[in-house]
Amino acid sequence: xxxxxxxxxxxxxxxxxxxxxxxxxxxxxxxxxxxxxxxxxxxxxxxxxxxxxxxxxxxxxxxxxxxxxxxxxxxxxxxxxxxxxxxxxxxxxxxxxxxxxxxxxxxxxxxxxxxxxxxxxxxxxxxxxxxxxxxxxxxxxxxxxxxxxxxxxxxxxxxxxxxxxxxxxxxxxxxxxxxxxxxxxxxxxxxxxxxxxxxxxxxxxxxxxxxxxxxxxxxxxxxxxxxxxxxxxxxxxxxxxxxxxxxxxxxxxxxxxxxxxxxxxxxxxxxxxxxxxxxxxxxxxxxxxxxxxxxxxxxxxxxxxxxxxxxxxxxxxxxxxxxxxxxxxxxxxxxxxxxxxxxxxxxxxxxxxxxxxxxxxxxxxxxxxxxxxxxxxxxxxxxxxxxxxxxxxxxxxxxxxxxxxxxxxxxxxxxxx
Amino acid sequence: xxxxxxxxxxxxxxxxxxxxxxxxxxxxxxxxxxxxxxxxxxxxxxxxxxxxxxxxxxxxxxxxxxxxxxxxxxxxxxxxxxxxxxxxxxxxxxxxxxxxxxxxxxxxxxxxxxxxxxxxxxxxxxxxxxxxxxxxxxxxxxxxxxxxxxxxxxxxxxxxxxxxxxxxxxxxxxxxxxxxxxxxxxxxxxxxxxxxxxxxxxxxxxxxxxxxxxxxxxxxxxxxxxxxxxxxxxxxxxxxxxxxxxxxxxxxxxxxxxxxxxxxxxxxxxxxxxxxxxxxxxxxxxxxxxxxxxxxxxxxxxxxxxxxxxxxxxxxxxxxxxxxxxxxxxxxxxxxxxxxxxxxxxxxxxxxxxxxxxxxxxxxxxxxxxxxxxxxxxxxxxxxxxxxxxxxxxxxxxxxxxxxxxxxxxxxxxxxxxxxxxxxxxxxxxxxxx
Numbered sequence: 001x002x003x004x005x006x007x008x009x010x011x012x013x014x015x016x017x018x019x020x021x022x023x024x025x026x027x028x029x030x031x032x033x034x035x036x037x038x039x040x041x042x043x044x045x046x047x048x049x050x051x052x053x054x055x056x057x058x059x060x061x062x063x064x065x066x067x068x069x070x071x072x073x074x075x076x077x078x079x080x081x082x083x084x085x086x087x088x089x090x091x092x093x094x095x096x097x098x099x100x101x102x103x104x105x106x107x108x109x110x111x112x113x114x115x116x117x118x119x120x121x122x123x124x125x126x127x128x129x130x131x132x133x134x135x136x137x138x139x140x141x142x143x144x145x146x147x148x149x150x151x152x153x154x155x156x157x158x159x160x161x162x163x164x165x166x167x168x169x170x171x172x173x174x175x176x177x178x179x180x181x182x183x184x185x186x187x188x189x190x191x192x193x194x195x196x197x198x199x200x201x202x203x204x205x206x207x208x209x210x211x212x213x214x215x216x217x218x219x220x221x222x223x224x225x226x227x228x229x230x231x232x233x234x235x236x237x238x239x240x241x242x243x244x245x246x247x248x249x250x251x252x253x254x255x256x257x258x259x260x261x262x263x264x265x266x267x268x269x270x271x272x273x274x275x276x277x278x279x280x281x282x283x284x285x286x287x288x289x290x291x292x293x294x295x296x297x298x299x300x301x302x303x304x305x306x307x308x309x310x311x312x313x314x315x316x317x318x319x320x321x322x323x324x325x326x327x328x329x330x331x332x333x334x335x336x337x338x339x340x341x342x343x344x345x346x347x348x349x350x351x352x353x354x355x356x357x358x359x360x361x362x363x364x365x366x367x368x369x370x371x372x373x374x375x376x377x378x379x380x381x382x383x384x385x386x387x388x389x390x391x392x393x394x395x396x397x398x399x400x401x402x403x404x405x406x407x408x409x410x411x412x413x414x415x416x417x
Numbered sequence: 418x419x420x421x422x423x424x425x426x427x428x429x430x431x432x433x434x435x436x437x438x439x440x441x442x443x444x445x446x447x448x449x450x451x452x453x454x455x456x457x458x459x460x461x462x463x464x465x466x467x468x469x470x471x472x473x474x475x476x477x478x479x480x481x482x483x484x485x486x487x488x489x490x491x492x493x494x495x496x497x498x499x500x501x502x503x504x505x506x507x508x509x510x511x512x513x514x515x516x517x518x519x520x521x522x523x524x525x526x527x528x529x530x531x532x533x534x535x536x537x538x539x540x541x542x543x544x545x546x547x548x549x550x551x552x553x554x555x556x557x558x559x560x561x562x563x564x565x566x567x568x569x570x571x572x573x574x575x576x577x578x579x580x581x582x583x584x585x586x587x588x589x590x591x592x593x594x595x596x597x598x599x600x601x602x603x604x605x606x607x608x609x610x611x612x613x614x615x616x617x618x619x620x621x622x623x624x625x626x627x628x629x630x631x632x633x634x635x636x637x638x639x640x641x642x643x644x645x646x647x648x649x650x651x652x653x654x655x656x657x658x659x660x661x662x663x664x665x666x667x668x669x670x671x672x673x674x675x676x677x678x679x680x681x682x683x684x685x686x687x688x689x690x691x692x693x694x695x696x697x698x699x700x701x702x703x704x705x706x707x708x709x710x711x712x713x714x715x716x717x718x719x720x721x722x723x724x725x726x727x728x729x730x731x732x733x734x735x736x737x738x739x740x741x742x743x744x745x746x747x748x749x750x751x752x753x754x755x756x757x758x759x760x761x762x763x764x765x766x767x768x769x770x771x772x773x774x775x776x777x778x779x780x781x782x783x784x785x786x787x788x789x790x791x792x793x794x795x796x797x798x799x800x801x802x803x804x805x806x807x808x809x810x811x812x813x814x815x816x817x818x819x820x821x822x823x824x825x826x827x828x829x830x831x832x833x834x835x836x837x838x839x840x841x842x843x844x845x846x847x848x849x850x851x
Contacts, residue, residue: 022739
């Protein structure tokens with residue numbers, strides 16, 4: 001098929017052609033960037049925390065009238081209150097294991113610091129930022145962490161101290177990411193590090209495969225996988241317990257926990273938010289990401305729909321307008337398929353030009369977004385995929401009007417309208 | 418004449434029901450999305466204290482010590498350490514000034530059998546209430562003397578007063594906070610500026626309900642109530658003595674009445690910092706004194722996602738308008754013959770132009786009405802989201818008016834090209850073709 005007569009015909013409909021091409025270009029630009037944002041959000045939401053999240057829950061509670069922690073002996077009193085809670089929770093029939101812990105991944109409540117190879121360096125100067133999980137020897141079983149080197153904590157490693165006390169622990173376990181950051185040659189095991197600019201060393205006794213920090217904001221992007229496990233129970237007027245239920249018994253445990261804890265000591269604050277399955281922590285952490293991805297998805301679909309409808313509308317009009325010419329072509333020997341192909345080719349030409357403009361717009365929009373928002377560079381693959389989608393959309397939209405055009409009988413040529 | 422055009426437009430729109438529905442629907446979706454996102458943006462970037470915001474300022478300085486090896490990267494810390502905050506507070510160089518930190522207060526209700534609960538609280542100093550225009554239902558704030566003596570007094574929010582004392586005048590009664598008795602000196606009228614500007618940088622929610630309790634900083638700290646957010650720049654031995662620790666955890670707000678007062682305060686702040694550098698405490702002389710709205714912008718109070726949604730919605734509207742231009746053009750060119758007849762019968766170009774613009778604006782108004790419904794639907798959806806600002810999302814009168822303005826402008830812009838093309842048609846060829 002020759003393109004020359006087609007282009008000559010399109011030149012008589014400049015406004016319509018420009019409008020369709022413009023619409024395709026704009027749609028391509030927005031849809032590419034929106035799909036890219038969706039992809040980023042989805043991969044963010046899907047990254048594993050390093051925990052075995054099933055059958056895991058978190059209890060957050062606070063005592064009323066607990067010792068303040070300032071008097072001598074207060075810390076021991078608080079610790080025995082915490083130990084009593086732990087013992088009661090561990091004695092529950094449906095509970096597999098329980099560990100005291102100051103936070104969990106995705107909880108957005110964290111204690112962060114830095115690890116350095118030398119003692120006494122400035123906090124912001126340390127070799128790597130890290131988050132701390134203060135817990136005990138049951139952490140591995142409870143959280144389902146995977147040890148890749150060294151050993152886990154034993155009861156003998158576990159200490160306890162007041163919440164505001166900042167003494168450094170003799171032994172720690174770090175994530176592989178943190179170990180590799182501190183010791184790029186892979187020899188972290190058995191080495192000593194200095195936490196928070198302190199002067200007493202902590203020995204790395206083990207490495208876990210993966211453990212995410214509690215924060216999900218962009219401020220944690222530089223140390224998302226740098227976690228340090230400290231074998232210390234923190235004693236304060238409040239405590240958090242990670243609880244692993246036996247398979248399938250999570251609901252039963254969640255139901256029973258308040259009574260068990262009130263049974264140990266009635267003077268405490270336990271509200272609706274106190275007992276949470278990990279699934280809920282995950283959902284709350286990523287709610288806005290999921291919401292944004294859904295919104296972007298819906299907008300993309302509507303946009304594609306509107307653009308398709310626009311193409312159907314304009315092409316239908318052209319078919320109506322060229323009714324007679326089509327008849328003449330048919331009378332002169334053009335087959336139905338030729339007419340169909342004519343309109344399909346015409347659309348391919350317009351949407352091709354639109355897609356080319358859209359390619360530029362998509363990259364321009366991406367650069368604009370990168371300037372104003374936290375965005376990465378749009379991979380070319382997304383734009384190429386987008387071009388294929390809008391071209392296919394154009395072909396799909398033009399099919400019905402083109403079919404109608406191909407059904408125009410040759411006899412139209414001889415009729416006056 | 419207008420009535421005739423309206424009649425013509427309605428007839429023409431009725432003739433192509435599918436096309437008309439498509440145009441109205443697309444325009445309505447674009448308008449609905451734009452108005453929904455704009456409403457949220459306006460809500461989030463609004464002025465929390467319109468009558469006062471120009472007179473409220475947030476001083477910042479960098480307390481990194483002189484011997485520190487670090488060179489801070491540009492931005493000043495959002496908060497101050499205790500020593501500097503108190504030095505600036507006690508200098509009394511502004512009309513009013515208050516330091517503040519956020520805390521969580523454990524409240525024991527006076528009713529028997531009631532469970533204790535946590536509420537948000539502010540640890541602050543006497544000027545807080547008068548500076549931020551927080552009105553009192555009962556009683557008043559505490560005095561500067563109460564600040565100094567560490568008196569265990571408390572100002573509570575109206576909603577907490579309802580909960581604890583059934584809304585009665587509770588001045589003089591005791592509230593049990595973190596296992597200590599505080600005497601109520603005042604009960605606030607509903608007061609919850611949005612965004613919660615004074616919580617920025619202090620670790621609190623940026624939107625949502627107001628705080629429940631307001632405590633004198635010294636009294637609260639004497640009971641070891643801790644701030645929500647603490648940033649330390651050196652190793653800390655003991656977190657229970659934050660006052661002397663190398664940590665930042667307090668925000669300072671000052672009220673300055675005019676430009677000369679602002680300039681004077683700036684000089685004072687610069688002088689203070691230079692003095693500290695000379696004393697060997699600080700190493701950087703940079704300071705900042707942003708006004709309230711400047712501070713909101715500096716702290717990026719509007720979530721990026723919300724701004725991104727506005728971009729998206731307007732891109733969407735743009736495509737919908739382009740789409741409507743195309744469809745209107747198609748419609749009006751299909752009616753070339755009708756136009757030819759009208760021109761031949763004496764209609765001027767202007768009249769043809771007006772006729773098509775009337776048709777476009779009918780589409781626009783219909784799109785506006787439907788768009789309003791979509792916007793209400795969108796805001797209804799946002800109110801049922803768990804965001805902090807969710808329940809504030811309502812369509813106000815200005816946005817209501819803006820909806821129609823946007824709809825009308827969008828449709829008139831969309832109608833311009835088709836109407837122009839229509840009025841340029843020469844009548845003779847069209848008549849000949851018949």
